[in-house]
Amino acid sequence: ALTHIIETIQWELTNMDGGKALSYQLLIFVRALVKRLDEIEKPFSVFLIFAPTYRHLEQIYNILISSSPRYDIDVLHSAIDIEDCLKSMECSSKMSAKRKILIASAIADSSITIANVGVVIDTCRSLEVNWDIDKLRYNAQTVWSSHAICDQRKGRTGRTCAGEVYRLVPYGFYTTQMMPFEKPKLEL
Numbered sequence: 001a002l003t004h005i006i007e008t009i010q011w012e013l014t015n016m017d018g019g020k021a022l023s024y025q026l027l028i029f030v031r032a033l034v035k036r037l038d039e040i041e042k043p044f045s046v047f048l049i050f051a052p053t054y055r056h057l058e059q060i061y062n063i064l065i066s067s068s069p070r071y072d073i074d075v076l077h078s079a080i081d082i083e084d085c086l087k088s089m090e091c092s093s094k095m096s097a098k099r100k101i102l103i104a105s106a107i108a109d110s111s112i113t114i115a116n117v118g119v120v121i122d123t124c125r126s127l128e129v130n131w132d133i134d135k136l137r138y139n140a141q142t143v144w145s146s147h148a149i150c151d152q153r154k155g156r157t158g159r160t161c162a163g164e165v166y167r168l169v170p171y172g173f174y175t176t177q178m179m180p181f182e183k184p185k186l187e188l
Helices: 002-014 024-040 054-065 082-089 147-154 171-176
Strands: 046-050 071-076 099-104 117-122 125-132 137-144 164-167
Touching: 024 046, 024 054, 024 117, 054 071, 054 099, 117 147, 147 164
Parallel strands: 046 099, 046 117, 071 099, 117 164
Antiparallel strands: 125 137
């Protein structure tokens, strides 16, 4: 089963279909990773999972919420009211019986500190919005994140406690295929 999941992730690396949805195999892998980390991490450690679009966040939310009632899951996205996002980022009590999991888009890439984030799980995908000169409209697509974006996400842990980062791409792909920096938003 693990071999099939790795093959699926490798297929996604070269055949991303515009990023409309994450594969079922990748979602199963995320669920298994969260379950395993839940068993070994301190009970008050917050898990922060990065995905690029609201649809991806929804997919991860649904696979996790259906797998365990032990999870206290919230979503951080620009479409959600800022007050609700701030409330979601409040630390759960160290005495809580539920694991706090935040599933976030680029809204949590930088400029915020969430206490007790001990685990960052990064899908290594970003939403890129560009102006299409031929169609005279914006075009949004899911792309592989740059090293700079992945490092920003890594920075969400280790601020208030020790932490680990899990990037959901093979190391060789990360080092040789992903760009060091994202494309400039405006090129002359």
